[in-house]
Amino acid sequence: MFRTLRLDAVLIQAVIAGALSFAHLHDLAAAAGQDGWKAWAYPVSVDLLLVAAWRRMRTTADNRAAWVWFVIALTASLGANVATAGLLDMTDVPDWLRITVAGWPALAFLGGTLLAHTPAPAVMPADSEPAPAPELPPPPAAAESVPAVAVPPALLDHARKLADNHHATTGTRIDADTLRARLGVPVPLANAITAQLT
Numbered sequence: 001m002f003r004t005l006r007l008d009a010v011l012i013q014a015v016i017a018g019a020l021s022f023a024h025l026h027d028l029a030a031a032a033g034q035d036g037w038k039a040w041a042y043p044v045s046v047d048l049l050l051v052a053a054w055r056r057m058r059t060t061a062d063n064r065a066a067w068v069w070f071v072i073a074l075t076a077s078l079g080a081n082v083a084t085a086g087l088l089d090m091t092d093v094p095d096w097l098r099i100t101v102a103g104w105p106a107l108a109f110l111g112g113t114l115l116a117h118t119p120a121p122a123v124m125p126a127d128s129e130p131a132p133a134p135e136l137p138p139p140p141a142a143a144e145s146v147p148a149v150a151v152p153p154a155l156l157d158h159a160r161k162l163a164d165n166h167h168a169t170t171g172t173r174i175d176a177d178t179l180r181a182r183l184g185v186p187v188p189l190a191n192a193i194t195a196q197l198t
Contacts, residue, residue, distance in 0.1 A: 021077050022047065028080040031090040032101035042101070045108045046080075049073040052115045065118065069111040076104065135172055149192035159183060159193045173198075 025043035034042060053070035057063040083097075084090070162182050166174040174197070180190030 018047070021081055024084045025077065025080040027084050027090065028088075028097075029101055031088075031093050032098045033093075034101060042104065045105065046073050046076045049108050049111050049115075050077065052112055056115050066115060069115055072107070072111065149188050151189065151192050151196060155183070155185075156193060156196060160197060163197050 022043040025046055026039050029042035030039040049069060050073040053066045053073060056066035057070060060066070088097075159179060162179065163174040166172075166178065174194070176187070176190045176194040179194055179197075180187060183190065183193070185193070
């Protein structure tokens with residue numbers, strides 16, 4: 001029960017802080033010449049960029065770009081909070097601030113688009129990596145006396161791709177049994193393919 005009360009208190013605090021920041025951004029946008037619905041769109045834009053950057057930082061290992069956009073959005077939010085605290089004459093907003101507010105939509109659109117459409121690198125947790133297969137000894141010399149089995153070139157190419165993928169993921173060469181299971185071919189053909197892969 002204590003945990004539920006604590007969670008509710010955190011949510012209430014977040015709502016209050018968000019509402020105040022939202023109002024400051026609206027007031028600054030209105031003072032900079034953005035009236036009506038446009039003044040209300042500014043705080044939505046800043047807050048959405050903050051959320052998108054934060055989400056991206058939590059879901060990808062390489063989050064440098066997300067940090068940049070998070071800092072940009074946080075600077076816009078904090079700047080509005082500080083500016084509306086009496087440090088700025090809201091009836092005479094400087095030209096540089098009007099230009100900054102007017103340029104914000106394009107900057108936020110760029111940031112949001114990059115965050116949404118830049119593919120995240122796939123990160124495989126360390127504990128989910130497959131264990132490397134043990135090195136198998138080379139096939140016995142007697143196998144060489146088995147009559148040669150013809151291997152179609154397309155099948156050999158496909159087997160080579162499987163072998164390369166196996167080596168890339170496990171660090172070991174693929175053995176005949178694994179290759180046979182992946183290709184669904186009989187043992188003699190799997191042995192012949194394996195011999196040609198070495």
